[in-house]
Amino acid sequence: MIVAALVKDPVSRARLTDALRHDATVRNCERLTEVLALVEQGLATIVVLDHRDRDGNAALPVVRRLRDEFPSVPVVMYLPMTAVASGALMEYARAGVNQLVFQGMDDFKTSLRSAINAALDQVSAGALAADLESLIPPTIVPFLRYCLEHSRRNITVEEVATAMGVHRKTLGDRLKAARLPSPRAMIGWCRLLMASRLLDDPGRTVEQVALKLDFASGTALRNMFKRYTGLRTTEVRENGGVRCLLHAFKSELAAVSAGKPPVA
Numbered sequence: 001m002i003v004a005a006l007v008k009d010p011v012s013r014a015r016l017t018d019a020l021r022h023d024a025t026v027r028n029c030e031r032l033t034e035v036l037a038l039v040e041q042g043l044a045t046i047v048v049l050d051h052r053d054r055d056g057n058a059a060l061p062v063v064r065r066l067r068d069e070f071p072s073v074p075v076v077m078y079l080p081m082t083a084v085a086s087g088a089l090m091e092y093a094r095a096g097v098n099q100l101v102f103q104g105m106d107d108f109k110t111s112l113r114s115a116i117n118a119a120l121d122q123v124s125a126g127a128l129a130a131d132l133e134s135l136i137p138p139t140i141v142p143f144l145r146y147c148l149e150h151s152r153r154n155i156t157v158e159e160v161a162t163a164m165g166v167h168r169k170t171l172g173d174r175l176k177a178a179r180l181p182s183p184r185a186m187i188g189w190c191r192l193l194m195a196s197r198l199l200d201d202p203g204r205t206v207e208q209v210a211l212k213l214d215f216a217s218g219t220a221l222r223n224m225f226k227r228y229t230g231l232r233t234t235e236v237r238e239n240g241g242v243r244c245l246l247h248a249f250k251s252e253l254a255a256v257s258a259g260k261p262p263v264a
Helices: 010-019 032-040 060-069 081-085 089-095 109-135 138-149 157-164 168-177 183-199 206-212 218-229 233-238 242-257
Strands: 002-006 025-028 046-049 075-079 099-102
Touching (some): 002 032, 060 075, 060 089, 075 089, 075 109, 099 109, 109 138, 109 183, 109 242, 138 157, 138 168, 138 183, 157 168, 157 183, 183 218, 183 233, 183 242, 233 242
Parallel strands (some): 002 025, 002 046, 075 099
């Protein structure tokens, strides 16, 4: 993974590099044009931006362009507190940035890594949800998106129900009425969809993916793939990774809708 980073403050730049040392290559840029070039060339997986480059050019127009032309590339704003005082946060939110990090406030290693992962998850969840929304009633889409966006953690049915503002039984009844798998099964499928997206990167081992997604072990992740899909992780990779899982999930939705018991 390559991070196109325009972070002027040397301390903040060092913190970002250290936080992503084992997960990504940080390509430090001085000008916004360099960031755009990395994105346009298909090299940057994610963009991290200060509010201005070394020439004083504002990042906001570039953020808008990235969101319009490259919506699959997440944007994280790494801002000095002066940007907060200037009232720029609302403008960045309207422009569609995925995450905000503030220099000297919440930019320690764990926080930076979490912000990067959250931005990546938001974009991945949006792409996966777009592939599935035609098969899901509109009332269930917020549930699906929540599960996808939080699939790096082993979330519970209770947590999702609380986030949706309903009792867990109500959530289960809604999914049953929509002829969908149970909430627990849907959470599991969403975690496997995210795992398969990570497995699309040939440089990642199953153990690394399991660690990123809060599984107890690589074996636990392998067992879950086998239980839900009947496939080994190697077979998932050989058959297209996330495309393979999307096909399996769509097949499961169709089977449950037809009255067959869910696989998990």
